[in-house]
Amino acid sequence: xxxxxxxxxxxxxxxxxxxxxxxxxxxxxxxxxxxxxxxxxxxxxxxxxxxxxxxxxxxxxxxxxxxxxxxxxxxxxxxxxxxxxxxxxxxxxxxxxxxxxxxxxxxxxxxxxxxxxxxxxxxxxxxxxxxxxxxxxxxxxxxxxxxxxxxxxxxxxxxxxxxxxxxxxxxxxxxxxxxxxxxxxxxxxxxxxxxxxxxxxxxxxxxxxxxxxxxxxxxxxxxxxxxxxxxxxxxxxxxxxxxxxxxxxxxxxxxxxxxxxxxxxxxxxxxxxxxxxxxxxxxxxxxxxxxxxxxxxxxxxxxxxxxxxxxxxxxxxxxxxxxxxxxxxxxxxxxxxxxxxxxxxxxxxxxxxxxxxxxxxxxxxxxxxxxxxxxxxxxxxxxxxxxxxxxxxxxxxxxxxxxxxxxxxxxx
Numbered sequence: 001x002x003x004x005x006x007x008x009x010x011x012x013x014x015x016x017x018x019x020x021x022x023x024x025x026x027x028x029x030x031x032x033x034x035x036x037x038x039x040x041x042x043x044x045x046x047x048x049x050x051x052x053x054x055x056x057x058x059x060x061x062x063x064x065x066x067x068x069x070x071x072x073x074x075x076x077x078x079x080x081x082x083x084x085x086x087x088x089x090x091x092x093x094x095x096x097x098x099x100x101x102x103x104x105x106x107x108x109x110x111x112x113x114x115x116x117x118x119x120x121x122x123x124x125x126x127x128x129x130x131x132x133x134x135x136x137x138x139x140x141x142x143x144x145x146x147x148x149x150x151x152x153x154x155x156x157x158x159x160x161x162x163x164x165x166x167x168x169x170x171x172x173x174x175x176x177x178x179x180x181x182x183x184x185x186x187x188x189x190x191x192x193x194x195x196x197x198x199x200x201x202x203x204x205x206x207x208x209x210x211x212x213x214x215x216x217x218x219x220x221x222x223x224x225x226x227x228x229x230x231x232x233x234x235x236x237x238x239x240x241x242x243x244x245x246x247x248x249x250x251x252x253x254x255x256x257x258x259x260x261x262x263x264x265x266x267x268x269x270x271x272x273x274x275x276x277x278x279x280x281x282x283x284x285x286x287x288x289x290x291x292x293x294x295x296x297x298x299x300x301x302x303x304x305x306x307x308x309x310x311x312x313x314x315x316x317x318x319x320x321x322x323x324x325x326x327x328x329x330x331x332x333x334x335x336x337x338x339x340x341x342x343x344x345x346x347x348x349x350x351x352x353x354x355x356x357x358x359x360x361x362x363x364x365x366x367x368x369x370x371x372x373x374x375x376x377x378x379x380x381x382x383x384x385x386x387x388x389x390x391x392x393x394x395x396x397x398x399x400x401x402x403x404x405x406x407x408x409x410x411x412x
Contacts, residue, residue, distance in 0.1 A: 012363045014058035014343065026051065026068045031154045034075040036104075036143075036162045037097050044139045044162070047071040048155055049279075050352030052146050053359045057343050070350060078104065091127070095167055103161035108154070116153045117290050120144055123160050125295060128168045130176050133159075134302045135218075136166040137273065138280035141303075142356075145283025148290060169218050172228040173235065173309070174302045178294045181301070188237040192253040192304065195234050199308060200316045204230045209313060212402045212409065217313035218306075227312075235305045243288055243296035247281075250304055251364055252371045254281045257307065258357075259379035260324045261317040262404040268386050269409065271314050272399035275357050277307040282360035285367075315405025321375075329381040338377055339365075345384045353399070354387050 027048065036045045051067050059067075080101035083093065090106065093099035110119045124133045124144070133140045143159030146152065175181040190198075199205065204226055209217055221227050240246050254277045262269040284303060288296045311317075333341030339362060346358045358380050365376035387398045402409035 012359055012366070013056045024064075026064065027152065028154070030068070030071075030075075031158065033077060034072070035078045036100055036158055037165070038074060038076060044136070045071070045075055046352040047075070048146055048158070049142060050355050052150055053352070053355040054347060057347055057355065057359060059347055063347060066350075067352075080105070090164065094164055095132070097165045100161055100165050103164045104157055107157040107160040107164075110160070111153045111157050116147065116151075116156045119160065120148070120156055120287075121291060121295070124163065125177050125298065128171055128176055129163055130298065130302055131168045131170040131174055132166040133163040134174070134306050135169050136162070137276045138283075138303075138306065139276075140166055141287075142276075142280050142283045145280075145286040149286045169222055170302065170306060170309075172222050173231045173305050175298055178298065181294060181298055184236065186236055186238075186240060188239045190234075190237045190239055192238065192249055193256070195238060195308065196253070196257065196311065196319065199234060199312065200318070202230065205312050205316065209315070209403070209406075212406060215401060218309055221309055221312055231305055231308060234308060235301055238301070238304060240297060240301070243291075243293055243300065246297075246300050247284060247288060248368050248371065250300060250307075251281045251285065252368060254278045254307060255361065255364060255372060255375065255379055256319055256321060256324075257311055259375065259382065260319040260321045261311075261314070262400060263320050263323045263327070263382070264410065265323070266410065268382060269400040269404050270383065270386055270398070271317075271404045272353070272401050273310050273314055274404075275353050275399070277303075277310060278360050279353065279356040282356070282363060285363065313403070315403040315409070317403075317405030324375060324378055324382075327378050327382055329378075329385055331381070331385065338381065342377070342380045342384055345388055349384075349388050351387065354383060357383055 030045070030047050034045055034047070037043065038045060047068065050071070051064060054063060054067055078101045079098070083099065083102040085093070085102050085106040090103075093102065107119070107123070110123065114122070124130055133144070140159050140163035143162055144156060147156035147159055175184065205221070208221055208224055208227060214220070222231075258271065258274045258278045261274060262271055281303065284299060287299065291299065331341060331345075342358060343362075346355055361376050361380045369376075400409060
């Protein structure tokens with residue numbers, strides 16, 4: 001992006017935040033002691049995400065310590081497999097979560113040698129690393145976004161190592177490098193909302209998801225040749241304007257895909273998977289100013305096609321923007337600014353995705369205020385109203401895992 005875009009760039013940081021930042025001992029301790037994955041199944045270490053999101057919303061030191069303690073109780077130690085990874089041999093263990101310790105050591109060296117931003121720019125566009133950075137429910141991308149926003153080189157190394165250990169499921173539908181995208185000569189004419197509308201009724205995707213007990217659905221969709229081909233067509237038809245304008249469209253679309261997808265006359269359900277589209281588009285806002293225009297378009301297109309795939313995986317729900325506009329929170333805050341009530345309630349719960357989602361919505365409301373009018377605060381209020389009344393982890397919170405677009409999910 002150009003210099004004027006960078007001058008306007010900032011992050012959400014509320015008054016009252018504890019006087020700690022980059023090298024707080026808890027961040028350093030997590031980096032040295034804890035694996036980025038919780039299990040072989042790929043559940044992620046969310047400590048950094050919740051810690052920094054809560055910090056920026058004004059969390060006390062006591063709250064930050066409790067966040068660490070809660071995560072540390074379920075995290076596993078880093079185990080080095082003893083391999084000495086180099087740039088020439090880094091593909092040997094690619095996608096292997098057990099190699100995280102070795103990849104972390106390698107990327108620590110890359111960040112120290114070349115600088116954090118250069119290492120990020122180089123590695124996320126090398127070979128198939130862009131597909132891996134976006135996969136895993138966007139977690140490597142989110143991690144890298146926090147690294148840049150809070151100037152944390154160690155967290156950048158974690159994010160790159162996480163990407164190297166993540167599957168390449170998105171390879172069939174995205175461009176991986178600048179040369180590949182330049183060869184495509186995209187001339188799309190559709191907005192994201194038009195793409196969502198067309199996907200909603202596209203018979204190509206009928207019947208791909210036939211068992212709602214299956215959680216990891218992206219391989220089912222992207223492994224289907226017809227579905228992957230159609231997704232590439234939809235991506236090519238996106239009317240990309242420029243990085244800044246198209247980021248705004250993607251950001252606001254992610255808010256609607258998340259916030260308007262789970263509201264029906266009979267109630268509200270929020271998709272655990274679609275909330276990641278929202279929290280990761282926040283990361284894009286942080287990362288894009290560090291990229292050249294072609295790299296920025298690569299990342300935006302990659303995020304969009306993953307978001308569209310996630311939308312399909314959740315049953316292609318109808319976006320009930322009409323019901324979203326009518327929503328009235330049962331909470332009647334005395335504050336003149338309803339965001340204060342939302343922030344206070346966000347910091348009182350122990351669920352990391354709520355914290356990230358509210359922070360993304362708060363940022364979006366500030367930078368793109370007029371685009372969605374009061375829907376920013378309505379989605380934020382709905383999130384804490386529906387998901388917030390729990391002190392449990394995300395696996396026991398009120399998130400929907402079945403798919404808010406499937407009628408069967410509403411019969412539970």
